[in-house]
Amino acid sequence: MCRNFSTWLKFIISLILAALAFYGLHFSHGQLPALGNFVNPFSGFWQNNKSSDVLPQVLDLDELRDSVVIVWDERHVPHIFARNDHDLYLAQGYVHARDRLWQMEFQTHAVAGRLSEIIGPDAIEYDRCQRRTGFMYAAENALEAMHQDARTRTILEAYAAGVNAYINTLQEKHLPLEYKLLDYRPEPWTPLKTALLIKYMAWYLSAFIYEIPYTRARKAIGEKTTLELYPIIRPDNEPIVPVGTTWPFWPRLPRKPYTPFSPRMISASGAERKEYVPGSNNWAISGEKTFSGHPILCNDAHLDLQLPSLWYENQLIGHQINVYGASLPGAPGVIIGFNKFVAWGLTNAGTDVMDWYEITFKDDAKSMYRRDGKWVPTSIRIDTIRVKGEAAIVDTTYYTHHGPVVYLPEEIPYNEQIPAGCALRWTGHDPSNEALAIILLNKASNYDDYKIAVSLYDCPAQNIAFASRDGDIVLWHCGKFPMRWAGQGLYIMDGSNSAHDWRGWIPREHIPRVENPLREFVSSANQYPVGQQYPYFLNGDYVPAERGKRINLLLADINQATPQQMMALQCDVHDLHAEAVVPVMLSYLDTLKLNADEMECYHKLTRWSYEYRAGYLGPTIFDYWWQEFCQRTWLDDIQFDTFSLPMPRRDITRQLIVKKPESAYFDNKQTGEKETIDDIALQSFKAMVSRLIEDLGQMSTDWQWGKVKGTDIIHLLKIPALGRYRLATDGSHATINVKAEAFGPSWRMIVALGNRVQGWSIYPGGQSGHPGSAFYDNFVDDWVRGMYYEVHFLNTIHDREGEEFTRTILRGAS
């Protein structure tokens, strides 16, 4: 009996232990993936290895109409040769999915407000914000427009078929690592997802929402001072269209309503305004100024830096097309690139295409809202947000004729910039077919083709620089812009008064443009695009002038431009802001009042060349000093009882220092005495030195700019092990070579047109999105060093045969 009992006991204990082991290993716990699956050498993370770098020689893809050849070069860039458009974009979809599937799906899930499905309840408020903003509504409208055109319809469907062909053959063990970490599976790709991705870019590049700070500032300090401290046109601006250009048209502009509107409520947040916004540089030089006699086009797109990279490099060769450049995984075609005849590059236009209208609902049912003294009905859109491990949430969005009311008056917005109780009017919600514009640009061979292509381009508005082998260099401020009365859209608008509505669009033939100018170059750097004579009112988030000025200064000086000189120019880190302000600030310092440490910093600054190099100490000292100086200058002027206004940007402070040193802004209102610029300069200098020593110790190599600032490239899931951190890069947010914490040149390209087109490129990432691949982040170190790769622009599949290029043949069903 006793023995019987002990056997049972042992059995039960061993069974419980085995069950515990199974439970512990089979299920995920908190943030941890299910360990049994994850470490299983046969299908867990061990399989996310370099096997994805081994390219198949032959692949059967039944969906193809003909065979396709992909030539992979030594950097894992695919050159896709197809005989028709269908096969070309199908193969591009396949290749994008092969290298970037997880990223493509994750990004579109994020836009659609579906992160709770894969991450859990933490993402609910994010998702709700995405749903309410109407991304699905926008994508559906875009998809309808894209489907109405037979060309884009074919291309989008072929692209989706290519992605799905990859998903259908994907073995469990080869699921990208992130699926295994989060324990979910890819779903079929659809053209709607491509539309969502386009809307993601549209929002990212046009949602600069400053209605709250502007409205609040107007109330607190008056409209005149508001526009002095937060001007639309930045001081010393050099417009994209050279000053002196005349505009031979006299449009009838909408009339400004007589009575000013003051909104009822302004939610408490939303004062943040970054020193930098997503921007970029582009320029084109005519053959008159180049060594080869043919135009050169350069572009570097400044965006948040991420891994897997936003961009994917590829070449597409098909019927009447041979284009090379950067594509967005998830969308067909080449976004920034070149072909044999032309090259083009993008910078963000920054012109405001998004306004907020305060809505008056009739009652709590929110079924009616006021418009011109009458009650008119709202429509509703119901969303179901599915949540991992929890019950789904049903959410309602109310739509007015402006657009969705993103947050109701009593709600607290997840995105603090969004004003509660307001409807969103955004060109991104309107039907548009940017994909067609891109496809036509890919096939363009001259300026006329460019004109047709960009006239179809609506949102996000871009400055599209263009150069052709024929010798044309042009730059248009492309997009669909509302025709506004002066000041319209700067503040929260009256949603019940139709005089505040948008009344038509700036005609395409009137949008700012520059064609083959006398100075033999065109350039843009996110600045306000035109001079004072331009008849339309443009509102927007335009960046301070220094970067654009520096580009123009250097380009004006060049006569025999070579691609190598252009590389140096893209990597230029001379800061005109520091050059203008540092000597003046130093001149206000009473050096007799400085101690030994402070004198050392003083000497460092006097000897600084105003270049933001990673190894220099000057930029760090100036950066710290500038922060202290601005805080001491402004905080007493912009802080109020219940809110504070954003800090005026650097160019406004610089204007005061250089041109109005007697300004009352330098007086600290919180003290009894009257401070002058000398006091502020000395106080902030001393504070700067003690803070530097406190943060970084006595002056040493730890003070180097590259170490203090550092640049991060962050994985989409913010997993540190999958990103690159603290890269010692040159540059600041005011230099041509833009660098901020996790922000910088996301794609650099130089194209020399001519009888044989040549291109150079680099981006901070790698072609593969698989963290176990040798191509995951292999460009990063060269990117930090400011290096470029000469691209292989192929004409036939036999080009450069015998080199270390691999060929994959995709066979169709027949």
Added chain:
Amino acid sequence: MILGPIVCIILILLLQLITPFWWWIMVIPFIHNVITATSGRDGFTRGATCAGVVWLAASLYLFLTSSSIIAERVADMFFVRFGWTLIIITALVAVIAGGLAGSSGYFIKAIFLQEKK
């Protein structure tokens, strides 16, 4: 005597290669020990050895051929210093899972034998 574990190892290997399920390292040692084990400790050792050998060899092979980059990154993710420690962790998971399944296999047999008596 040696044949049993070899069959067990080959079975795990085969099933793991053709299916994505990790738990073969529990199921096969369990069945194996129902048949062959002579004591609870024996069951544990056999199960742990079979499962451990397969996962150790497989992860070691992958680490040495194509998985060193991913191992370094995953190690970093779990705050482990070196990529190769993941080989040990992987083998350890197999040893625990296979061993516990193995001893359960023996004890269930023991009960049946006892009831028969």
